[in-house]
Amino acid sequence: MESWRTTAFIFLQWVLQYVECREVSLPSGPLYRVAGFPLSLPCSVSGYEGPRTQDFEWFLYREDAGGRQIGVISTRDRGFPYAPFQSRVRLGEVRVERDSGDRARLVVQRLRAEDQGRYECYTPSTDTRYQGNYSASVIVKVIPDTLQISHSRSLSSQPLMEGSELQLTCSAAVESVQHTHLSITFGVRGGGAGAGTGATPGAANGGQGHNLREVISIGRELGVVPGRSGDYERRYKDGEISLEKRRGIAEGDRDLYVMKMAAVAPRDSGSYFCEAAQWILDPGRGWERIAQRTMELGNLTVQPLADTLTVTTTPRGEVTLSAGSPLSLTCEVGGVGGGARSALLVQWMRRGTAGEGGAGGGAEVEVARLGTDGVVSWGDDTSRGGGGSMEKEAEGRYTLRLFSAHPADSGVYRCVVSVFAGRRNPGPSSPATITQRSEGVTINLKTKEVLVSSVAELARGPLLKRGNTVSLLCNVSVVTTGPSRVEVQWLMKRDAPEGEEEAPDEAAEGDGRRPLVMLTYEGLSRFYSNRSEVSVDRLAPTCYRLRIHGARLEDQGHYVCVAEVWGQDPHGGWYNTGARAESDSVRVYLYARATDLLLIPLVVGVSSALFVGVVIIATVTCCFMNRLARQRSQK
Template sequence: MSGVMCEKTGQVLLITHRKDMRTLPFMITLIFTVGLSVGRRVSLPAGPLIRVEGEALSLRCEVSDYQGPKEQEFEWKATKGSETIQVVSTFDSSFPDQSLKARVSTDDISVKRIDESTVELRIKEARVTDSGTFTCSTLSTDSVISGNYEADVLLRVIPNTLAVVPEVPAPSVHEGRFINLHCNITQNFTEGIYLSVTWSVKKDQSLEQDLLTFGPDSGLTVGKNFIQRYADGEMHLHMDNTGSYSLVLSGAVPADQGVYVCTVKQWTREQGTWNRIQEKAKVIGQVAVITTAESLTVQVLDSTIFNTGDNLNLTCLVSADDLAALGLEVTWLLNDTQVLTHLSRDGVVAKTSDMFSINRVGEGEFRLEIHSIELSDMGLYSCRVRAWIQQSWGKWYQAAEKTSAPVQVVITPKGPVIGVIARHNRQATFSGSTFEMNCLAKLKNLSESVALSVIILVQYGVGAPTRKLASLSPDLVLKLEDWHESSRQNGLSLVKTGNTEFLFRIQSVQMMDRGFYSCEVAAWTRPDGNNWVEITKGESNKIQINFEHTSPSFDLLISSDTTSVYPWETVKIDCNIGVSGTSNTDNVAYEIRWYQSHLRESDNFVLLASVDRWGVVRKSIRNDTSDCSLERLGTQRFVLTIHGTQDSDAGEYYCTATPWIRSTTTADWRKEPEIRSKRAFLNVKFALWDSMKLPLLYGTCTSLSVGLFSVILGLLVSLCCCRNKSGTDLIRHSTHRLIDMHNLHEAEACLSLHQSNNVTK
């Protein structure tokens, strides 16, 4: 049997004939067809390709259906007109044309291997002169030449004419107004080039968020965080033929403030997909949104002292930036909770009583009127305003709400009346501060000869019973009523400071003193000259003592008298505690701990010593010759002293403090969180002379001793060997002399060996 075998890409055809060769022509034709259909294939992207001057570009070349080694070699050439030049090769560094060698050596032009059969021609900054037909070719490694060994693509590099010029928007807009974002774009027309424009915003430290993208296919893409905003009609895109693109955001909200950016991209359509060939981004500007709450102010005007039967008139004055664009909802309140009357933003009045009326008398002015007031109408009046903003599709949202400071309305009867006004003289803002309340009595239908008394009332909570703290009689005798703090009796005082004025003071207020304080002033007379008779009395408004209890704050500072010492010296490291929020150091104690690490920037610290809040010092076991001690130099200063420092004392030190605070009421101790200081570094210098002087002294003494011993031994040996023998025994003498000389040589050898050993030691 005879046969012909053809192998191509793993396929084997075996032709056999026994008696005739009639099938051979058919098989040859089949082999040729299969070879052409599965031969080597070199491919490039379909052209023409358009790129922009100054931008990076890459051309990917891929070979498939080949034989031979897996890693293939590639060559790139460029044809401009009738001239073809060599660009770059994967295996021949001398391949580039002379005109391109400088760009190849600087990697402006390079070839990057993606895998064994794929490479990319890369140009960092394309030039217009790079336009032409680029050819990618591969070397043949096939047993049979078939398929294509090169591919061409037409590359066109156009000038960079894209220009993006934004218009700076208004730096600040009021809430509810418009934000106009203009971006002017110019470019030379090139067929096959498409544009896209993206508006984005960067808020504080967050990532940039896309608002809207137009293009490249004339479609709109809305950012995921602005889909509802776009659906509500608050984003509008405007374009014209001059290259002006504008995005308008209506109904600005505080979340809209940030830095706005316009990004323009150029695209080409290649192989059914969009390919970005250039991108330019410009900052449009930073926009701040002025919130309505920032500018909204509400205050109550007019007189606040009336007689029974009068008409009460109070005016609520509202002011804000862009007030005309706001819908105002006004509510009058009595004692913060009782609603007297209400005016909606549409001007509808909610009737709660025929006694009350509310009218809008001007822009931002709303008047409350109460007819024929009574004593029950006395109290704290305030005006609550809600500001609404209408969005572009007609929906309203509440932008701000503010309530005026309450004003005390005092109503006096037509008979003898005492009106009392309580005011803060000193407001208690923290535990330990002083509270002062001024009580001023307004007398009507009373002679100035009447005597006044005052009682200080307190209500320790809303709805809690009223208690009497102290009183001052018409004879100006002070009496402590329900004040049972025997340890604080000297901290309370009540004095008369004027004809109708009293001053109440609590020194070093505590948490238990929080509540509502008022004055009750009574007028007295002595008809018979002996006994006092009360004419009338009046109670003031309430003054609140309210503060948040805050624990003292502590900080820890570590310092050293030196940062570098020699061995055996002493070093001191201070640990100072700073306290704010309390001045009574007798009620604060500290636990102090000192730590050391031999390595810098290490977290491996060991405890050196500690002192507890009772002053008991504990030290860790040390293996070094140095020692440490702790010393307290003040209520808040602790010193660690290291005596006889050694190399092992070098490193970083820090201290920790655990404050303990004693309650002034229960005398119980409360543990506060531990605070930690920064690290302080101590360097122990190396004493060169101290480490070398003893070895040098020992070596010098040893050398002198060995030398002196060698000289003495030599003299002794010379004297022994130079004795004269009798002449009659010459032969014997000669023999002994030879033996002596031999012994001398052995002695010298031993001496040399002994000296060498001494030197070695």
């Protein structure tokens, strides 16, 4: 048992000593890096004793120096570098950057061909015992710089209209014996900083100004990746931004990369660049960027549509026409840009009528629209079937025509234009880039003078009782010139039962009246409820009758007739002249029927007779029984 414990103790001490041994680590090699670009060698130490901040020393063993050691740089000795590195260390081109106390990296800002060789990272001991690995080495191969980038033309200094298409090209190539990948990135710097035209080598962040945004790229794994900032991901999914690689035509030609923006927006303004990067897969299975070049493509200024879009109407101001005259309005749209690449929705809106106070009266309604798909549709207000047209006469010129204008067409007309910048076929729910309204043009329609009056009364006859037919007459008088017709509508307001509040009527208007029936100017009856007991007819040229068959208690109330005059235009069409007359109200009260009046006395009489008979019978029976009882007692 004792020997077993001794063996276990010795094994545990050996394991602890092994775990606590110093170990220095470098990336696996060989590492291929490009001359003129940075080299970064991370070195870490673990399992050490002593302070947490460890010192690091780097040595280089050149292949052409026969294994001779050259001191590169040290974290504890400023005089450590050998002659080949002294000036470079002093200028900061070769330096040490610490990630933590036990992690540091050797950085060579610009590699030279003579920097190729085996690099050793050595950590001076701070341990009580000399155990473990105090250094590690890795081979670095310096390969020539073959990365090339260029472009055929730069952005012009002229502003680009919002919604216009932007196309940027960039050609790049790399020739390397090693297997490397090439990534291409199109980006923009905010603020519109000045841009040069030369290609310059640089570090990962070299020469990149603030507010840098990647627009789209072909990554190191050869897939297209949209920028994560802004809305580039959404625009890429919607097909508004794309990046295409085109192979060179002849052998040795560089590949061409073409970035397209279907519709630029003001937020796309800035200084654009193309960046080409060469990548290699290190033995540690990590991708490393070994070369990079940036080509400035110029400044882009996007002019907002709000600064250029104009919407005007012809004629302007105020126009007065006679009823039945044709009406023609033209909407001219300018400053859209992008030509046929931007879809337009053009609407004609009208507010108010001559009888509503012109510009201030009535709600604004849509008269007609020319959709983005080129289809014309009419609003509910002017759906007259062949009564007008709307068409695109030329680019930016849209005309609304009413073949025969009527007083109902009076009001203030405006042309409303919605622009979908850079989108030829926007979806139904796609928001417009900008919507702009024209100044209003007031259209007044002169009508012939019309005088109209109406008087409502109950038809003569016996008292009205429940179940009878109630007849109401409306006498209309019209004074005008030319043909005319009358349209009569009956309105009714119910009487609330005595002692009760009037229940709200959902079909009633604001004043509590509800429409019952109308006799149109064409002689057609139009009912506003499902009641079949109501009818309307014309007894004489100026007399109109409303009949309520089988009248009930809910038919009691106040009745009004409203007469509207329709005139005929020179083309034979009928229109509402706006002349309107409303009669005084007539109250309808229903009396009870004779059978209803006799019912209560009959019930009372029968009940009283029964009660009296029962009392008499009971009294006689009681007296007879008392007398019979006395006779028995005497015997």
